[in-house]
Amino acid sequence: MRSGRESGKPADDDRSSRITLTVNGVDHDLTLDNRTTLLDALRERLTLIGSKKGCDHGQCGSCTVRLDGRRVKSCLILAVTLDGRTVVTVEGLAGPADLSPLQAAFVAHDAFQCGYCTPGQLCSARGMLDEVARDWPSAVTEDLTAPVELTDAEVRERMSGNLCRCAAYPHIVAAIRDVAAAR
């Protein structure tokens, strides 16, 4: 899919750039101020407001999206660096018919209250489960060379880059464990 060309500022100066960015399966041609972060490009240019700005400095995780399949903090990535890259945001998690298993598990476990960190938690959890599937170790993994066993402690450590002031942490862990067990 390809959206209509964004009407941005013309790239007539050397401090903005044209990039093509694929977001949730849609290609976007964007002319962006070089200073624009991926988070601001998503929110202010593409009106994908699901990705949240909680701290703007990589300290809270609310802006987590998946970039070429990996979870990253979109507030610290300059969009200009992403020409030709692929981003999936919370808006891209659900299937055409219904919620993804993670989304459904978050609802079922009440894994959020105010909901502001939730898109970041979901994208982070999605990426984290892929990392586990690749047997990436974490700080609490006893044996660096053994397959990863996804315990509560593993989930907690791996999700610690996503703060939740409402403190839905145990419900987030439970929701993720549910989905992991079903995989």
Place this chain on the structure above:
Amino acid sequence: MSAPPVGAVGREHPRLEGRDKVTGTARYAVEYPVDDVTYGWAVPAAATRGRISRIDTAQTLAVPGVLDVLHHGNAPRLAPGVDDTLFLLQEPTVHYRGEFVAVVVAETLEAAREGARLVRIDYDTEAHSTVLSPHHPSLYRPDTVNPGYPTDTAEGDFDAAFAAAEVQLDTTYRTPAYHNNPMEPHATTARWRDGRLLVHDSTQGSTPVQATLAQLFGLPPETVRVIAEHVGGGFGSKGAPKAPVVLAALAARQVDRPVRLALTRQQLFGPIGYRTPTIQRVRLGADADGRIAAVCHDAISQTSKVQEFAEQTAVYTRSMYAGRHRRTTHRLVRLDVPTPFWMRAPGECPGAYALESALDELATACGVDPVELRVRNDATVDPDSGQPFSSRNLVACLREGARRFDWADRDPTPGARRLGRWLIGTGVAGASYPARSRAATATAAAAPDGTFEVRVNATDIGTGARTALWQLAADALAVPADRVAIRVGDSDLPPAPVAGGSMGTASWGWAVIRACEQLRQRLRDTAVPAEGLTVEVSTADEVRAQRPLARYAYGAHFVQVRVDADTGEVRVDRMLGVFAVGRVVNPTTARSQLIGGMTMGLSMALHEEGLLDERYGDWVNHDLATYHISGCADVERIEAYWLPEEDPDLNPARVKGIGEIGIVGSAAAVANAVHHATGVRIRDLPIRLDKLLDRLPAG
């Protein structure tokens, strides 16, 4: 006739907006599509006290995309005397470092940020005072403490009873500044059209925001509309109109375009309020069995020179435990700092940390089990007012918690349990929080198709209020809940108080239930007309006529910690809370509220501390990398339970409120567990490893 409806109240139900939140479609304050939008960026003062002598905006205005810079010299005028914390960009005076003194408006966020950096401001500075101390020369006695309690109280003769007591405890506890840090920074979208003001605001109550904006801008209230459909947490800091909504409205008027203005995370550390640091002296006089005869709680906290805010720190001690001779006092110092404000259980939270720690110390001193000590000091009538309690289940909470926690097996010896490198300990604390209600209005409307719409300007800041009110409405209408729609979060709805003080569901629910009951009554006699049928109620008279009783929620916290014997690192193995909170409308969201409060108590006990630099007068650790809040790995096992409690003397919803009771006492339970683990009593939070490291028992 349809089948009799199944009651909705008391049943687990996922929150109504859950789907919107997990799909990223729930819109927060600066996420609404707005044509021709601009971006505002607040500029903080770089002086601690003084006056702006000159503002140079030339460099800012030269930034491509910058539209304007508002400051005291050019901003639209506001009405004085409404709220001094909101009298922004009106005067050259600087009251504290970080006070907003200008706003840059630009076409893009990038231009606004850079423009804000380039505003040049010169100040004539004056000497400042920013540190709270117990001997500060300007300590004074405020007229009342938040939200209107007497400043000091006294019953009996504390001094004589304390002097005569077999066991005397005299300790001082300190808590630092805490910053609310909701995940969504305070933010507003404002637009003016034909003299009317529309704002989307991140607030705990849009009714007061509407009223305040109308006053500040000299508008009829009906020309101001404030929407707060989804709010990314508040924890008190969004409980009143705050700077962003005023700055955005000023800026939007100035540039005659819509403005989105979000504070940065760094800007949340001060201007939007914080929990004051406290210094609390607690004295307990008891007999050898731990029965308290004399209790005194003297609390010192700070306020600003902008507006008085007096944290009701010692109020908790007035009604919590028995003791014939009692005294509580509050003293304040006006400093050159931002104005403190509500943070989850203002007063009760820091006050309970002190009193529940002191009770633990008394238990140790008397050799009495700390659960038993609390049971022995249970009160039969409110020691403060002399009124009976509407219900008081503190002892039941303690007993049930002790049972679940296997407390009976506990060896009271401090510093006596070691598992490898870890020292293990357990602690307990009591908790209480007032169960209040405020007047509200609501409407209930029936449609000819058998559906209903209930409207009340409640705000769901993540509490689950929307869902709970929907459940209450369905039962009051006696219809299946899927035929009921609930609308909240818009000042065009019937006015209602803020989400705060654990009063939301009680107050809004009262109006909702009465509206639904009246509608149901009307529908007994008539069919729904084609245009529908709406009833509107106000609960003002009914709330005012409540009979005078002491109404409180209660709780008991049980905590196990482990402390690293080599490093002093503290980890919380387990937190268990048992609560008596009246009826629980939705167990799903209630559990989340309770564990959320308990975790914030853990965070308070171990992690949070605003570090003030006296020379600058602000907190140097003003971001989430350096002001630590508990993360996922800090919360290992946490459980919240509640007792079945039917209290007929509360409100029609028969609820006591659950937003704050979880944090009250939880930090004390952690601190008491750390003492049990190590033998070290830390009386100034947070309990960080450096305070323990050289005091731990040798392995």
Place this chain on the structure above:
Amino acid sequence: MRAFRYHRPADVTEAVALLDAEPEAAYLGGGTNLVDLMKLGVQRPDLLVDVTGLPLDTVEALPHGGLRIGATVRNSDLAADPMVRRDHPLLSRALLAGASGQLRNMATTAGNLLQRTRCVYFQDTGKACNKREPGTGCAARHGQNRDLAILGWSELCVATHPSDLAVALVALDAVVEVHDPGGAREIPLVDLHRTPGEHPERETSLPHGALITGVRIPPLPFARHCTYLKVRDRASFAFAVGSVAAALDLAEDTVRDVRLAYGAVAHRPWRAYRAEEALRGRPFTAELAAQAADAELAAARPLPHNGFKVPLIRNLTVRALTALAGAAPR
């Protein structure tokens, strides 16, 4: 944030030439620190040269157990690399103890080494900092300095280096491969970071425009016998209050060889040479480990709020070494 130009160089030579020609240019790696500091106004480059597209993203085994890590290898890839996990677990342990999963997916090897201090005064342009603005003073020296240095600081700067990876690498005698306009050269990592002295604004020995292209670790027979202990103020996702990287080689209970480095105690990752010297050739006991730590920490000059770091590092040293000695292959 100042508006800047952006360029993706075709190769290392072009990258180095671009920076050489532009005093206000900076290399951009993962951006996790640079973009953060640009938002704060602490760094204000006029040109960003994005080096993440350069072919520097591989981890290679070197003969006899050595390792070469490309400069742009992401922290998460390095930590998860099977060879690293098996043969150089200290690197995985140090990396996994730092930041968060998302940040490790972004941050690069060279960027990790070159990250700036997290001293709160450095990060706030409203406060005095000689590192950020030479000559303005060090507000931290008599301010909130609990997190800052106990070793090697000067009156002009008491900042610490925040990296965990650098502590592990410096323990392992890593060498940094550098390209600058003069060509390629190598410097021991232990010489890359400076103590602040009279010039806290100079954090490394690299001149402007020098580009780290890789890091080499020489063979170390006991590299697998290592540990990284990190203490922080919450269970995860926090910078170190203190950390210790250690590798131990025991022969018949005697210390044949040892590597020891400390983090969060100085302006650079602190290789504990004195402690190593005190350990080598002696029968290992916990007391010896404590004496070794004391030998290293004798030079410590705690600040008003961080005296606890001395016993903390001492205790961590003892724990790390006794654990390694207890688990030593015999």
